[in-house]
Amino acid sequence: MKPLGTTVTPITPEEEPFLLKPVPANLHDVAGEVHGDILYSMYTLSSTVVDRDINVSLITTDLIQHTAGNGVKGFWIGIGIDSRLIDNSKVYISWGDLTDEQTLSMEATEPDSEQEVDGVTYKTFYFNAGNASNHENKATIIVDYEGVHYHYKLDFAAVGMKVGNNLDDIIWDSVSVQAIKDKYLFGIDLSDSNGNPLPESLFIHYLNASVDYLQNLLDIVISETEFTEKHDYIRNDYQNWGFIQLDHNPVKEVKRLNLTYGNRPSIDIPLDWIQLDKLTGQITLFPSAGSANSLIIGQTGLLFGFQSQWDYAPMLWEVEYVAGIDDKDKNMPFNLIQEAVFKRASMGILNVWGDLIIGAGIASQSVSIDGLSQSIGKKCCYNRYVA
DSSP states (O other): OOOTTOOOOOOOOSSTTSSOEEOOOEEEOTTSOEEEGGGTSOOEEEEEEETTEEEEEEEEEEEOOEEOTTSOEEOEEEEEEEHHHHTTSEEEEEESOOOHHHHTTSOOOOOSEEEEETTEEEEEEEEEGGGGGGGTTEEEEEEEETTEEEEEEEEOTTEEEOOSOOSOOOSSTTOOHHHHHHHTSTTOOOBOTTSOBOOHHHHHHHHHHHHHHHHHHHTOOOSOEEEEEEEEEEHHHHHTTSOEEOSSOSEEEEEEEEEEETTEEEEEOOGGGEEEETTTTEEEEOOOSEEETTEEEOTTOOBTTTTTTOSEEEEEEEEEEEESOOTTOTTSOHHHHHHHHHHHHHHHHHHHHHHHHHOTTOOEEEEEETTEEEEEEOOTTSOOOOO
């Protein structure tokens, strides 16, 4: 407070630095990875000013849980206050209503963090929206600025929280949201007309959909997947170095190969006998003399007492293996597949963004005033905007 007798002219908080800012913060997801929470806690602020009271409504529909820097998991929302307002001020924060008189017996609250947004430094205070219902969805921030108290009355009633798992996993770990933004969508303001960024769940959806689409189109396995499958015994194939064509390719590794009689395991084939063509998913056997589970192996690799009995036996081979694109294998077209996934995903993301610009189902839009005109049009398969 100013000393008694000092005259202070209150400033009407209608412009910066008095308006609050929804500030992105570095929070941790369930895997411990740090992300900008603007991708997760996407919300807007609706403010009305009455004298020195700033009534603030926080609006979001899909707020999810994160672990803050203090290790506490909650539905965190970061409220940024311009540092020009509070660097030499005292800030008091409380759930529910807070009066000037109550601040006299309170300790000032220090900001949880600070960061720069659009060239302005904001001091950030975090609220766990999950606790708001215990306080009639209200919280108060009082800023003592040069002896004048400004009251920020926060309303959490319009905050919708998503309970359960945070975000779906990206099914192929060789692509990421940040990579598609940096390499394929760089320079594009991917936000709606209110300035809200597209949620991360949208990027993850289209990356996963792109991987699934290409897997079905090309009849290959891109994301690492384990399979256990059975194959018929055919004497000609067996005598041709134990040839087996796996159902899925490319293959990263074979974990187990068994001979079974009916549904009972019989012979474990040593893994060092297996010759694997990873790209085509073809297995051949090159055994050496010795024994496998008491069956005699000759110099030619034949299992005596077995190969002469049948020309065909159903589901005799059982194979457990891992299929998927191996980025360390130089024979794999890794870069081409990755490029195709990113480009296919970008098309879906830009289609959504285009609908936000001029509306869903609208092919073009034009405005003309006093001889000046502007047009926005969507072209086939993806959106391109011209003016």
